[in-house]
Amino acid sequence: MLATTSIATHAQTGSKSLAERLGYARDAKLVIVHADDLGMTHSVNAASIKGLDSGLVTSASIMVPCPWFPEMADYAKAHQQADLGLHLTLTSERVFYRWGPVAPRDKVPSLVDSNGYFHLNWTETTHIDAKEVELELRAQIERAMAMGVRPTHLDSHQYRLFENGKDIFQSVLRVAHEYKLPVFLVRDWFSDRPYLESSLSPEDLVVDHTVTMEPGVRPDKWADFYTTALKNLQPGVTVFIIHLAFDDEEMRAATRERDTWGAAWRQRDFDFFSSEEFRHLVREQNIKLVTWRELAHAAR
Amino acid sequence: MLATTSIATHAQTGSKSLAERLGYARDAKLVIVHADDLGMTHSVNAASIKGLDSGLVTSASIMVPCPWFPEMADYAKAHQQADLGLHLTLTSERVFYRWGPVAPRDKVPSLVDSNGYFHLNWTETTHIDAKEVELELRAQIERAMAMGVRPTHLDSHQYRLFENGKDIFQSVLRVAHEYKLPVFLVRDWFSDRPYLESSLSPEDLVVDHTVTMEPGVRPDKWADFYTTALKNLQPGVTVFIIHLAFDDEEMRAATRERDTWGAAWRQRDFDFFSSEEFRHLVREQNIKLVTWRELAHAAR
Numbered sequence: 001m002l003a004t005t006s007i008a009t010h011a012q013t014g015s016k017s018l019a020e021r022l023g024y025a026r027d028a029k030l031v032i033v034h035a036d037d038l039g040m041t042h043s044v045n046a047a048s049i050k051g052l053d054s055g056l057v058t059s060a061s062i063m064v065p066c067p068w069f070p071e072m073a074d075y076a077k078a079h080q081q082a083d084l085g086l087h088l089t090l091t092s093e094r095v096f097y098r099w100g101p102v103a104p105r106d107k108v109p110s111l112v113d114s115n116g117y118f119h120l121n122w123t124e125t126t127h128i129d130a131k132e133v134e135l136e137l138r139a140q141i142e143r144a145m146a147m148g149v150r151p152t153h154l155d156s157h158q159y160r161l162f163e164n165g166k167d168i169f170q171s172v173l174r175v176a177h178e179y180k181l182p183v184f185l186v187r188d189w190f191s192d193r194p195y196l197e198s199s200l201s202p203e204d205l206v207v208d209h210t211v212t213m214e215p216g217v218r219p220d221k222w223a224d225f226y227t228t229a230l231k232n233l234q235p236g237v238t239v240f241i242i243h244l245a246f247d248d249e250e251m252r253a254a255t256r257e258r259d260t261w262g263a264a265w266r267q268r269d270f271d272f273f274s275s276e277e278f279r280h281l282v283r284e285q286n287i288k289l290v291t292w293r294e295l296a297h298a299a300r
Numbered sequence: 301m302l303a304t305t306s307i308a309t310h311a312q313t314g315s316k317s318l319a320e321r322l323g324y325a326r327d328a329k330l331v332i333v334h335a336d337d338l339g340m341t342h343s344v345n346a347a348s349i350k351g352l353d354s355g356l357v358t359s360a361s362i363m364v365p366c367p368w369f370p371e372m373a374d375y376a377k378a379h380q381q382a383d384l385g386l387h388l389t390l391t392s393e394r395v396f397y398r399w400g401p402v403a404p405r406d407k408v409p410s411l412v413d414s415n416g417y418f419h420l421n422w423t424e425t426t427h428i429d430a431k432e433v434e435l436e437l438r439a440q441i442e443r444a445m446a447m448g449v450r451p452t453h454l455d456s457h458q459y460r461l462f463e464n465g466k467d468i469f470q471s472v473l474r475v476a477h478e479y480k481l482p483v484f485l486v487r488d489w490f491s492d493r494p495y496l497e498s499s500l501s502p503e504d505l506v507v508d509h510t511v512t513m514e515p516g517v518r519p520d521k522w523a524d525f526y527t528t529a530l531k532n533l534q535p536g537v538t539v540f541i542i543h544l545a546f547d548d549e550e551m552r553a554a555t556r557e558r559d560t561w562g563a564a565w566r567q568r569d570f571d572f573f574s575s576e577e578f579r580h581l582v583r584e585q586n587i588k589l590v591t592w593r594e595l596a597h598a599a600r
Contacts, residue, residue: 041550042397071397115443146414250341250342250549
C-alpha cells in the first residue's frame with residue numbers, strides 16, 4: 001500500500017516512483033520544506049529569504065497581488081536556481097493591511113468586497129465565479145512572469161482553490177496545464193474531496209503527504225510537533241507547509257487581530273526550521289530534502 | 301504686502317484675514333504641522349499617529365491606494381477630532397514595494413505601468429489623461445469615506461496634481477468643490493504656475509507659505525533647517541510638510557533604493573517634531589498651531 005501511494009504522478013502504475021526517478025530508493029523519505037505567503041510583508045520576505053539561503057527551506061511560493069511582491073520578484077531574478085512557485089491568492093484575510101486583485105477589479109466583481117479588496121473571508125453566501133477565478137489566476141501568473149519570476153509550481157493561499165468545489169479547482173488545473181506547472185496536491189485530500197482526483201489527468205503530479213502547524217498547538221510544543229512529524233515520516237513525498245516571518249513591528253501590526261498565523265507563530269516556524277535541531281533530524285532520519293523543480297523534472 | 305498675502309481665501313479683499321477670523325491678530329503666525337504619506341507603511345502610520353497624539357503634529361493626510369490605508373481608516377474612525385485629509389496618490393515611486401489605482405485599472409490605463417502599478421515616475425513621455433485622473437480621485441475619496449474617513453482637506457502625493465498643467469489641476473479642483481473640501485494650495489506657487497491661480501474660484505482657500513525639507517540638507521543640520529524656518533516665519537498661514545516614520549526594518553526595506561525621503565530622513569523628521577526643542581520654539585516664537593478643519597471653518 002505505502003509503495004503504491006508513494007507513486008507520485010496520478011495515474012502512474014507499474015513504473016518507477018518519483019523517489020526512484022530522483023535516484024532514491026522506492027521507500028525513501030523525500031521532504032519539501034515549503035514556505036508560503038512570500039510577498040505578503042517585508043518581514044515574511046526577509047525571514048523566508050534567510051530560510052531559502054540556508055538550504056534548509058527548499059521551496060517557497062509568492063503572493064503576486066501583495067505589495068511586497070516586487071521585492072520577491074527581484075530576489076527571484078537574482079536567484080534563478082531558487083525553487084519559487086506562485087501562492088495563488090484570492091483572499092485578503094487581514095484587517096489593517098489589505099490587497100486586491102491583479103486583474104481589473106470590474107472584471108472580477110465576485111472576488112472583491114465593496115471597497116475593492118479581495119474578500120476577508122469566503123462564507124456560505126459568498127458567490128465566487130469560477131470564470132473570474134481563472135481570469136485572476138492568469139493575471140497573477142502573467143504579472144509574475146513579466147516581472148522576472150519563472151515559477152516552478154502553483155499552490156493556493158488558504159487552500160481556497162482546492163476546497164471550494166469542482167469548478168474552481170478545474171480553473172486552476174486548466175491554467176496549470178496551460179503553463180505546464182505542477183499544482184500542490186496531496187493524495188491525502190482525495191477521500192474528502194473526490195472532485196480533486198476525478199479532475200486530474202494522468203500526467204498530474206500528486207504528492208503523498210503534507211504536514212502543517214495547526215491552531216491549538218502550544219508555543220512551547222512547536223518543536224515537539226515538528227519533531228514528531230519528522231520522526232514518523234512515511235515513505236514518499238511529504239510537503240511541510242511552513243510560514244516564516246520575524247516577530248517584528250510590521251508583522252505584529254499586520255496580523256494583530258488574531259494569533260493564528262501571526263507574527264509570533266511565524267517567528268516560531270522560523271526558529272525551528274533554522275535550528276541545528278532540525279538540521280540534525282534531517283540527517284538522523286535519513287530525510288532527502290527536495291524541490292518542486294526536481295519533482296517536476298523527474299515526473300516528465 | 302505681507303498683510304495682503306496673509307489673506308487666505310483667494311479673492312477675499314478688504315475683509316478679515318483667516319487669522320482674524322480664527323481670533324488671532326492680522327499678523328499672527330499660524331502654522332499647520334502636516335505629516336503626509338500616512339497609509340504608505342505601518343512605520344509611517346505608527347510614527348504619524350504618535351505625532352498626532354502628541355498635539356505637535358496638527359494635521360496629516362492619508363494615501364488611500366496604499367496597503368496600510370485600512371489601519372489609518374481605523375484610526376480615523378476612532379479619532380473623529382483628528383485633522384485627517386487625503387493625500388491623493390497617482391504614483392508608486394518605490395521599487396520593492398508598490399501599489400496601484402483604486403479605480404479598476406482598465407478604466408485608468410494612462411495612470412498605470414505594464415504591471416498594473418501606478419507609474420514609478422511621470423516623465424516627459426508619460427501621457428496622463430486628466431479624465432482618468434478625475435475618475436481615480438473620486439474612487440480614492442469614495443473608498444476613504446466608505447471606510448469611515450471624513451477628510452478635512454485634500455493634497456497631492458509628490459505634488460503631481462499641481463505641477464502637471466491646467467487640465468489635471470482642474471480635475472482635482474472640480475472634485476474638491478464637489479466634496480466641499482479645501483485643497484492644499486500655496487500662494488508662493490502661483491508665479492511659476494499661473495494656471496493654478498487662474499483656475500481658482502473666490503471661495504477657494506489659499507495658504508501663504510510652505511516649508512518642507514529638501515534633499516541636500518545634511519542629517520546633522522536637520523534641526524537647524526527647521527529652527528531657522530520657525531524663527532523666520534512670516535505672518536499668515538504656513539504649512540510645514542513633514543514625513544514621519546521610524547528608521548526600522550520595514551521602512552528601510554521599502555525605501556532602500558535611495559536616501560531621499562527614506563527611513564533615516566523620516567526618523568529625523570519624527571525626532572525634530574517630537575522634540576522639546578520644537579515645543580519650545582513654538583512657544584518662544586508665539587506660533588499658533590492650527591488645523592485644516594479650523595481654516596476651512598473660518599473661511600466659510
